[in-house]
Amino acid sequence: MSAKTDKRPDQPGRGALERAAALSSNSVEALPEGGLARQLDREAPLRIKLGIDPTAPDIHLGHTVVLNKLAQFQDAGHQVMLIIGDYTARVGDPSGRSDQRPMLTPDQIDANAATFQEQAFKILDRSRTEVRFNSEWLRMEAEELFSLMAKATIARLLERDDFQKRIEAEKPISALELLYPLLQGYDSVAIDAEVELGGTDQKFNLLFGRDVQAAYDRPQQTVMTMPILPGIDGVRRMSKSLGNYVGVTDPPEEMFGKLMRVPDTSLNEYWQLLLGEDPPAGESPSEAKRELGRRLVARFHDEEAAAGAEEQFNRLFVRHEAPAEIDDFELIADGEVHLPAALAEIFGISRSEARRVLTQGGVKRDGEVLPPEPLDYPVSELDGSVLQLGKRRFGRLRIKA
């Protein structure tokens, strides 16, 4: 793999350099050095690729870092291409993985792809985005696949950290996983990508795409990597499976609440990567977080929702009051209500767990802590009252005979 492209000794103009710098904001790397400026010098819209694997149905804020960058290119007049990896999702990208990924069924993949797109267009302009499914070209003849495979060596494919670590840990690597970068690289060939975006964890795959393009005698893409947003635990990358994510479809109150829980140490990153600026100088971390929450809720919902979410937050956690609206839960009982059963029903926990929390003083009725005893209450005492589990879970009990 050694085809040469980009043989342009001429220097890009000042305008191109400036545009390249602007488009590189927040990015970690854009390779090769100066490549983007040379491409921009041509004055023609570039073909910008982002590949996504529909392995999880929901987009979270972590995904939006790259999507925002894509939107930036789009606004600058470039052609944005969203590649849905419906085919590669079956293979499972090994990037950043210490274990194999479970394979998804075609149905799951289709469903995820649909919701993923829906959410991506909260950020991208649908009318100016070209969406392609890579099954379109990857569902190829075995001969073609073999010729693709012939373009890479095992040694090269094994170079990556993920694999090295797994080999050391004696963890399995499937032959299919080994193929992944090849397939992703072929996507670039198929759509003539000129720039490919991805998280820093994608660096190997993105660069490998250049090799694949070269092997097919195509111009090589520039690759731009974006930082990985930490999760709301501030430690590990934001990921749904780690449970530390903020989904773009989270209800306003939840989104705001989660953002308030982000550790201060991650505040700068959140501001930079999600809002593209530094937190306001002189503000307290908590106020900076509120502003972050307001803006993001407004972005994914609207201003009104943002105001409502903040009010809800103040009510619950600053003033320690019950929320304005509490869901009703109907329960059928006559004479007496078994409290653990009612709590289990309302909050989706087991009766044993309800008892435990009760013992620890974590249950309130209309704002008053309920004692561990008694466990049974006359219907008249509980009907219509608000039960609270911990700090943030509420439910109004409606008892039917």
Added chain:
RNA sequence: GGGGGAGUGCCCGAGUGGUUAAAGGGGACCGGCUGUAAACCGGUUGGCUCCGCCUACGUAGGUUCGAAUCCUACCUCCCCCA
């Protein structure tokens, strides 16, 4: 094809015949502190008709007064040799 090793609770990981519902850690949950931050402290973390009972250590059988721990078969995974 042959040889070796492993499957434990949400996760990791101890435990190799009996006070073991199973050490320890992580996570989660409740409480305290607070800016619902982090850090920290205390508690909890199989289920239930809860001072007792039931179900649990890959699956199915077996040995034993008694097994996660021993035996048999099966399933799954890993490593090595060919």
